[in-house]
Amino acid sequence: MAVSFKVKLMVAMVLAVMVVLLASFELIRIRVADYFEATLRNQYAQQFQLSEERDAERLAAYSSEIINNxxxxxxxxxxxxxxxxxxxxxxxxxxxxxxxxxxxxxxxxxxxxxxxxxxxxxxxxxxxxxxxxxxxxxxxxxxxxxxxxxxxxxxxxxxxxxxxxxxxxxxxxxxxxxxxxxxxxxxxxxxxxxxxxxxxxxxxxxxxxxWQAAGVREKGTLDAVAVKGEVFDGDGRVRSQEWPMLGETLAASGRKEGNQRVRIEGSSYLVFSEMLDTDPRFPVAERAILFSTDEQERLLSGIRNIFLLFALAGFLVSLLLSHVLAGGLHAPVLRLREAAHRIGKGDYSARVEVRSRDELGQLGDAFNSMAEGLELKERYKAVLSKVADRKVADRLMQGQINLGGETVHATVMFCDIRGFTRMTEGMDPHEVIAIMNTHMTAMTEIVHAHGGVVDKFVGDEIMALFGVPVPGDDDIGQALRCAKAMVARCQEMNASREPPIEIGIGIAHGEMVAGCMGSEDRLNYTVLGDRVNLASRLCSQAKPMEIVVDEPVRNATGLDLPDSERQTIALKGFETAPPFYIVRDK
Missing domain, CATH: 3.30.450 (Beta-Lactamase)
Structure with a gap:
C-alpha cells in the first residue's frame, strides 16, 4: 500500500523532533558521565597519593624506631x-x-x-x-x-x-x-x-x-588490593568469591582505568586501579579504589524521566504541528499531482492555482510555465505534422535532423494519377479537392503502414521516402510492398467510385542527399540526387496501375524479372541510359 506524502512528511517531522530530543539526552548523559568520571579520577589520584605517602612515612617511622630500639x-x-x-x-x-x-x-x-x-x-x-x-x-x-x-x-x-x-x-x-x-x-x-x-x-x-586501608573511608567508596590472584577489601578480608567481576577487571587492567564498571552487592562502581611500585622480592600487587555510581545513576534517572516527559510532550506537539504544516504542504503537491496526471494524458491546458509566493508557489509557477511550453510545442507539432510527415516532424522537434544535409542510401517512390487533368475537367474545384484528399489520405496511410515517409504532394503526385530520416531493416522491400498495396487499394476504391482513378508508380534506390532545404525563413525536408530524378522519370514511364523499378530495387528484392523485360530510359546527366523493369503480377 502506497504511503501518502502527507503521512511521510508527518512521520519525518515527528522523527526529527524525537531524534533531537534523544540526541540531547545522550549528550547530557555523556557530559554528566564525563564530569563524574573526571571528579572521581581526581579524587582517586588524591587518595592514592595520600596512601602512598602514608606508607612511605610509616616505613620511615618504623625503620627509625626499630633502629633506635x-x-x-x-x-x-x-x-x-x-x-x-x-x-x-x-x-x-x-x-x-x-x-x-x-x-x-x-x-x-x-x-x-x-x-x-x-x-x-x-x-x-x-x-x-x-x-x-x-x-x-x-x-x-x-x-x-x-x-x-x-x-x-x-x-x-x-x-x-x-x-x-x-x-x-x-x-x-x-x-x-x-x-x-x-x-x-x-x-x-x-x-x-x-x-x-x-x-x-x-x-x-x-x-x-x-593490612587495612589507611585513612577514613568515604561513603560510597571501596578499597581493594589484588595480590597473587586474590582480591581483598579495605579491611583485609578476602573477597575473591564475592567480587569475581572486580578480580577479572583488575587482572585485565594493570594500569589506571576509569571506564570499567563492576557491580558489587547490588551497586555499580567505577574502578580506578594502579600497579604498586613495590620491591621485586614482594609479590606483584595492584591497588584499586571503587567509587559508587549510584548517585550518578539516580541523577541520570531523574534526567531521563524529565526527558521522557519532554519527549511525550514533544511528540504530541510535533504531531499536531506536523499535521498542520503537512496539510499546508500536501495540498499544493496534490494539485501539482493532479495537473501532472492531466498533462500525462495529453491535456496540456492543465494549470495549478498558485496561492503563495514561497518555494511551493514558485514551483507552481514553474509548472504552469512548463505546461504552457508543452501546449505551445504540441501546437507547433500539430501544425508541423500538417505540412511534413509525422516522423520528420518528430525528429525536427527533437533536433535530430541535420539541417545542412547528409548523404544517405535510401529508396524513393513517386506515385501519380494517370489522366488526372482529363478526368477532372469540368468538375467543381471543391469536388476535385475532395477526391484528391480521399485518394491522398488512403495512399498516405499505406505509406505509413510500411514505414515510409511522405515527403510532399505535388498536384496529383505523392513522393514517399524509405530509409530516411531513420533507416530500417528492409527499406527497399517495404517500398515495393507499399507500391503493390497502393495499387491494390486503388483498385478496391475504384469499385465504389466514379470516375475510377488509375495510378503509376516509379521506385529507385541509391545514394542521395537528405536534409532541410529552402530559404532562410522556410525550409522543407526532402532528398535530392540522380536516383530521385530517376524515380520521378520511372513514374512517368509507368502505365496505369503499373510499378516500375530500377535495377538496384530489382536486385535487392529478388524480383524474378527476365532480362528480356529490361528497358532503358535516357536521362539528362546520365552517361548511359539507366535500365528499369516493370513489375507485373503473376
Whole structure:
C-alpha cells in the first residue's frame, strides 16, 4: 500500500523532533558521565597519593624506631651468641611500646603485629617454643612474637625478603598473602635493616601487620588490593568469591582505568586501579579504589524521566504541528499531482492555482510555465505534422535532423494519377479537392503502414521516402510492398467510385542527399540526387496501375524479372541510359 506524502512528511517531522530530543539526552548523559568520571579520577589520584605517602612515612617511622630500639648491647649480645630465647624476649621488651602503638593502629582480632629476624647470611631465626636460663615462658607467645600462622609458612614467606649479600641494605615494604585454615590473609610487611654500633649489617628485622586501608573511608567508596590472584577489601578480608567481576577487571587492567564498571552487592562502581611500585622480592600487587555510581545513576534517572516527559510532550506537539504544516504542504503537491496526471494524458491546458509566493508557489509557477511550453510545442507539432510527415516532424522537434544535409542510401517512390487533368475537367474545384484528399489520405496511410515517409504532394503526385530520416531493416522491400498495396487499394476504391482513378508508380534506390532545404525563413525536408530524378522519370514511364523499378530495387528484392523485360530510359546527366523493369503480377 502506497504511503501518502502527507503521512511521510508527518512521520519525518515527528522523527526529527524525537531524534533531537534523544540526541540531547545522550549528550547530557555523556557530559554528566564525563564530569563524574573526571571528579572521581581526581579524587582517586588524591587518595592514592595520600596512601602512598602514608606508607612511605610509616616505613620511615618504623625503620627509625626499630633502629633506635635495637641498639641495646644486651640484645646485640644475644644475637651474636644466637640465644634466640633471650634475643626474642629482649626484642619483645624493647619494642613493646612501639609494638603497642602499631597494634592500636593496625591490629585486628585475627592477627597481631609480630616481628621476625633474618641474619645477614640469610638464616631465618625462628623463635623457640620455650625459654632457657632466666626465661621461663614460651617466647613465641610474647607480644610482638605471637603469630597466628604456622612458622614453616612464615619462614617460606619471609626468607625471600632478606637483603642479598651484594646489596646495599635499605628499608622496604610490600604485601604478602598468608593462610589460616586455607583462608587467605593479606599482610603488609616492613623490612628494616639492623646494624651494630660500628655500622656493620647484622640482618633484617621484618615487621608484619594485617593490612587495612589507611585513612577514613568515604561513603560510597571501596578499597581493594589484588595480590597473587586474590582480591581483598579495605579491611583485609578476602573477597575473591564475592567480587569475581572486580578480580577479572583488575587482572585485565594493570594500569589506571576509569571506564570499567563492576557491580558489587547490588551497586555499580567505577574502578580506578594502579600497579604498586613495590620491591621485586614482594609479590606483584595492584591497588584499586571503587567509587559508587549510584548517585550518578539516580541523577541520570531523574534526567531521563524529565526527558521522557519532554519527549511525550514533544511528540504530541510535533504531531499536531506536523499535521498542520503537512496539510499546508500536501495540498499544493496534490494539485501539482493532479495537473501532472492531466498533462500525462495529453491535456496540456492543465494549470495549478498558485496561492503563495514561497518555494511551493514558485514551483507552481514553474509548472504552469512548463505546461504552457508543452501546449505551445504540441501546437507547433500539430501544425508541423500538417505540412511534413509525422516522423520528420518528430525528429525536427527533437533536433535530430541535420539541417545542412547528409548523404544517405535510401529508396524513393513517386506515385501519380494517370489522366488526372482529363478526368477532372469540368468538375467543381471543391469536388476535385475532395477526391484528391480521399485518394491522398488512403495512399498516405499505406505509406505509413510500411514505414515510409511522405515527403510532399505535388498536384496529383505523392513522393514517399524509405530509409530516411531513420533507416530500417528492409527499406527497399517495404517500398515495393507499399507500391503493390497502393495499387491494390486503388483498385478496391475504384469499385465504389466514379470516375475510377488509375495510378503509376516509379521506385529507385541509391545514394542521395537528405536534409532541410529552402530559404532562410522556410525550409522543407526532402532528398535530392540522380536516383530521385530517376524515380520521378520511372513514374512517368509507368502505365496505369503499373510499378516500375530500377535495377538496384530489382536486385535487392529478388524480383524474378527476365532480362528480356529490361528497358532503358535516357536521362539528362546520365552517361548511359539507366535500365528499369516493370513489375507485373503473376
Amino acid at each position: 635495637t641498639s641495646n648491647p644486651r640484645l646485640l649480645a644475644a644475637l651474636f651468641e644466637e640465644d634466640l630465647s633471650r634475643f626474642y624476649y629482649d626484642l619483645s621488651q624493647e619494642l613493646e611500646p612501639f609494638q603497642r602503638g602499631v597494634e592500636d593502629r593496625h591490629a585486628t582480632s585475627r592477627a597481631w603485629p609480630f616481628f621476625r629476624f633474618i641474619r645477614e647470611d640469610g638464616r631465618y631465626l625462628r623463635p623457640p617454643k620455650f625459654g632457657t636460663g632466666n626465661v621461663q615462658e614460651a617466647t613465641n607467645a610474647l607480644p610482638g612474637v605471637l603469630s597466628p600462622f604456622p612458622e614453616d609458612q612464615l619462614e617460606s614467606l619471609l626468607s625471600g625478603l632478606r637483603t642479598a649479600a651484594d646489596e646495599m641494605p635499605s628499608a622496604r615494604s610490600g604485601y604478602l598473602v598468608a593462610k589460616i585454615k586455607e583462608e587467605p590473609i593479606l599482610l603488609k610487611a616492613f623490612v628494616c635493616p639492623v646494624d651494630d654500633a660500628f655500622g656493620m649489617f647484622l640482618g633484617d628485622l621484618i615487621l608484619v601487620i594485617p
